[in-house]
Structure formats: structure tokens, C-alpha cells
Amino acid sequence: MHINVAQLLMAPVGSIQDVEVNNSFLPEPEAEFESLSGSLQLMHTNNGIWAKAQINSLYRNTCSRCLHEFVRKTHFSIDEIFFSAVDVHTGMRLHPSDGADSFTIDEAHTLDISEAIRQYTIMSLPMKPLCKKDCAGLCPVCGTDRTHQTCDCGTSYRNPQWSGLIDLPGSK
Numbered sequence: 001m002h003i004n005v006a007q008l009l010m011a012p013v014g015s016i017q018d019v020e021v022n023n024s025f026l027p028e029p030e031a032e033f034e035s036l037s038g039s040l041q042l043m044h045t046n047n048g049i050w051a052k053a054q055i056n057s058l059y060r061n062t063c064s065r066c067l068h069e070f071v072r073k074t075h076f077s078i079d080e081i082f083f084s085a086v087d088v089h090t091g092m093r094l095h096p097s098d099g100a101d102s103f104t105i106d107e108a109h110t111l112d113i114s115e116a117i118r119q120y121t122i123m124s125l126p127m128k129p130l131c132k133k134d135c136a137g138l139c140p141v142c143g144t145d146r147t148h149q150t151c152d153c154g155t156s157y158r159n160p161q162w163s164g165l166i167d168l169p170g171s172k
Helices: 006-010 114-124 160-166
Strands: 002-004 016-021 033-044 048-062 069-084 103-105 110-112
Touching: 006 033, 006 048, 048 103, 048 114, 069 114, 103 110
Parallel strands: 069 103
Antiparallel strands: 002 110, 016 033, 033 048, 048 069
16 A cells, blocks of 8 residues: 655654555455554654554465465554655655665655565464464375364374384384
């Protein structure tokens, strides 16, 4: 979502603009977001715009055990400074303060919060997402989803790649 912050940049330092976050802020159409809601506060600083947000999202994920897709509710806070690419009064190009990895406000004085939302959502997700805490996952032998059916493979599966080490004396 692009927010024009030209008026805020011309206002005195410390001026605030409140913005309601909704589905129009979703990063890109093909992203895994179902919905987005929350509040965003933009404050003019001497370096640019300080963005603080409280965001709730529904995000499509894939379970790391059974590989089924599921929707996860996430809540996260955004706390970032967006640096101006050009001076709002003179139009002169400004040098970015933190380098290429900082968020910027473009030449038209629009701030794009979508990339920050995408990054903060990904950081709020677990590294190994599970569809439910007791997900049994897939059988490593036949691939059956053990959450919904049982298989006859047993629980003492031994990977043949490790057989040389397992058969060593004292390793049983």
C-alpha cells in the first residue's frame, strides 16, 4: 500500500498521521495473506518518517510435518524508520542514512508499507509451522498421512544409509 506522506514531511517534526490498516495493504496478490487489519501511526522525524504499527493477519502456511496447507493467525508490531529519497522542499536527492537495506520514501513522497508488512509477518511465523500441535506427519516409509490413517510400516523404521553405523558394536 502506498501512502502519500508529502504533507506529513512538510509539517513540523513530531507531527503524526494515523492510518487504518486493512486488506488494501496486502503486499502482492500472489502472497500467502488471507487478510490484514490493524493500525499504523506515522510520525515525522528529522530523518524521515517513523512507522509504528500493530498488525493482525491471516497467513497461509504449509505444515512442516504433513505438508497440508492451513491458515495461521499472526500478530506483530512494526517499528521502522523510512528515509526520504529527496528533500520535500527543494527536490534535492538525499543520501540514504543506513544503506541499501533501509526502507525509503520515493521521489513522489510515497511510503510503501507493504514490504515491511511482508518481512515482519515472515519473522513472526514459526520456523517449523504445524497445522496442529499433535500433527503426526507423514510416514517416512510409505508417505501415508498418519494424522488421518494408519499404515503397516511400524515405528521402528531404520534408514539403510545409517546401517553401517547402527551395526557397530556398542551402538545398540
